Amino acid sequence: MSIPLAPHPLTPSSLSTTEDVRLGSPLLRRQFVFYTNWRKGRRGRGASCGISCSAEARTVVIGLAADSGCGKSTFMRRLTSVFGGAAEPPRGGNPESNTLLSDTTTVICLDDYHLLDREGRKEEGVTALDPRANNFDLMYEQVKALKAGVAVEKPIYNHVTGLLDPPELILPPNLLFIEGLHPMFDPRVRDLLDFSIYLDISDEVKFAWKTQRDVEERGHSLESIQASIEARKPDFDAYVDPQKQYADVVIEVLPTQLIPGDNERKVLRVRMVMKEGVKYFNPVYLFDEGSSVSWIPCGRKLSCSYPGIKFFYGPDTYFSHEVSALEMDGQFDRLDELMYVESHLNNLSTKYYGEATEQMLKHGDFPGSNNGTGLFQTIIGLKIRELYECIVAEKSVTPLEAAKVF
Numbered sequence: 001m002s003i004p005l006a007p008h009p010l011t012p013s014s015l016s017t018t019e020d021v022r023l024g025s026p027l028l029r030r031q032f033v034f035y036t037n038w039r040k041g042r043r044g045r046g047a048s049c050g051i052s053c054s055a056e057a058r059t060v061v062i063g064l065a066a067d068s069g070c071g072k073s074t075f076m077r078r079l080t081s082v083f084g085g086a087a088e089p090p091r092g093g094n095p096e097s098n099t100l101l102s103d104t105t106t107v108i109c110l111d112d113y114h115l116l117d118r119e120g121r122k123e124e125g126v127t128a129l130d131p132r133a134n135n136f137d138l139m140y141e142q143v144k145a146l147k148a149g150v151a152v153e154k155p156i157y158n159h160v161t162g163l164l165d166p167p168e169l170i171l172p173p174n175l176l177f178i179e180g181l182h183p184m185f186d187p188r189v190r191d192l193l194d195f196s197i198y199l200d201i202s203d204e205v206k207f208a209w210k211t212q213r214d215v216e217e218r219g220h221s222l223e224s225i226q227a228s229i230e231a232r233k234p235d236f237d238a239y240v241d242p243q244k245q246y247a248d249v250v251i252e253v254l255p256t257q258l259i260p261g262d263n264e265r266k267v268l269r270v271r272m273v274m275k276e277g278v279k280y281f282n283p284v285y286l287f288d289e290g291s292s293v294s295w296i297p298c299g300r301k302l303s304c305s306y307p308g309i310k311f312f313y314g315p316d317t318y319f320s321h322e323v324s325a326l327e328m329d330g331q332f333d334r335l336d337e338l339m340y341v342e343s344h345l346n347n348l349s350t351k352y353y354g355e356a357t358e359q360m361l362k363h364g365d366f367p368g369s370n371n372g373t374g375l376f377q378t379i380i381g382l383k384i385r386e387l388y389e390c391i392v393a394e395k396s397v398t399p400l401e402a403a404k405v406f
């Protein structure tokens with residue numbers, strides 16, 4: 001059984017020089033220099049929230065929830081890429097660290113807050129999805145500290161050994177992504193989130209993805225994968241799945257409706273459910289905001305091989321919330337033609353024409369680049385950038401100025 005760690009009281013103000021930043025990682029050092037400059041004040045970059053002025057530093061916190069093996073890492077790589085610079089593990093630190101750092105973003109994997117290690121879970125007869133196997137008090141204290149600009153020493157769950165390793169130093173970044181099984185489970189942590197996303201992978205697709213990874217890359221048998229999915233299912237249904245009701249955006253990944261009886265799961269129907277009324281988040285729409293539109297873009301301007309592509313957009317309700325849903329069934333043949341689709345989507349939060357297509361082309365080798373998972377994850381990255389800029393700009397506006405803006 002592991003020992004819960006107390007939050008570390010180290011604050012950035014107690015770090016007087018970059019030499020004080022432990023772990024020796026050049027990226028962490030760069031992040032520290034960036035961080036100290038940034039806290040001195042920066043200028044809002046004119047996001048379309050109508051605010052642009054000098055901004056006070058603060059850490060914006062985004063939560064991403066999904067089951068294991070459901071594409072969180074791939075999603076995170078797409079998201080952080082929108083902010084420029086590749087996210088890398090802390091160099092010079094524990095090679096089994098689950099953290100990803102770039103100049104402006106930090107991705108923390110919530111597996112690091114497992115209270116029970118692998119052996120401990122076995123002894124207690126609980127899965128990693130069970131709240132009893134996780135330290136929500138520490139998760140809350142540390143996310144709160146980072147949001148308030150205070151560095152923390154976060155534990156590391158080592159997925160190779162199944163043990164909790166000595167902690168690593170985490171500095172407050174501009175944007176903190178917390179990804180894992182439970183970012184929205186504890187109401188205290190949920191309240192710290194500026195924006196939340198739930199990746200909802202249907203059982204059929206989850207099985208296909210797990211099979212592809214664990215059979216082809218890890219040598220597991222089909223039976224053992226099926227057994228592991230089934231063993232986790234009751235806890236997944238009880239503790240992970242219900243979080244989707246709190247998410248600002250849900251990406252549902254479903255079997256295609258374009259191929260009757262398909263069980264290959266190569267072609268996917270992907271649905272982005274966007275909550276209405278979320279501050280600084282204007283849902284994307286197709287052609288005409290608020291109407292219901294079905295669109296088959298295949299023809300002269302978009303090459304589509306069998307079974308083609310079908311988009312759908314329209315208003316809906318989700319857990320009694322008013323939402324807009326954008327759906328794409330099928331897959332792209334040529335990513336460079338995506339421009340045609342981009343030009344029919346509105347509220348994309350791009351900074352220039354074609355930026356979404358450019359992002360997709362940049363990561364054409366990532367899983368899901370030819371379907372709605374890649375497209376919608378890219379769009380969410382662009383929306384989060386805008387949200388971040390708006391929050392930072394808002395923070396800097398005095399009450400008098402704020403009254404003028406709104």
Ligand SMILES: Nc1ncnc2c1ncn2[C@@H]1O[C@H](COP(=O)(O)OP(=O)(O)OP(=O)(O)O)[C@@H](O)[C@H]1O
Nearest residue numbers: 067068069070071072073074209212213367368373
């Ligand atoms: N959008 C996608 N389209 C198709 N396959 C995907 C997609 N995203 C992920 N996958 C598949 O799922 C596997 C797991 O993806 P990834 O490592 O990003 O998930 P994860 O949630 O971070 O996993 P874990 O929690 O186990 O670390 C990948 O190897 C890939 O085969």
Ligand SMILES: O=C(CO)[C@H](O)[C@H](O)COP(=O)(O)O
Nearest residue numbers: 068111118128159160162181
């Ligand atoms: O659901 C998971 C989240 O990634 C893992 O299964 C959990 O973190 C336990 O890890 P391991 O299987 O390596 O003991």
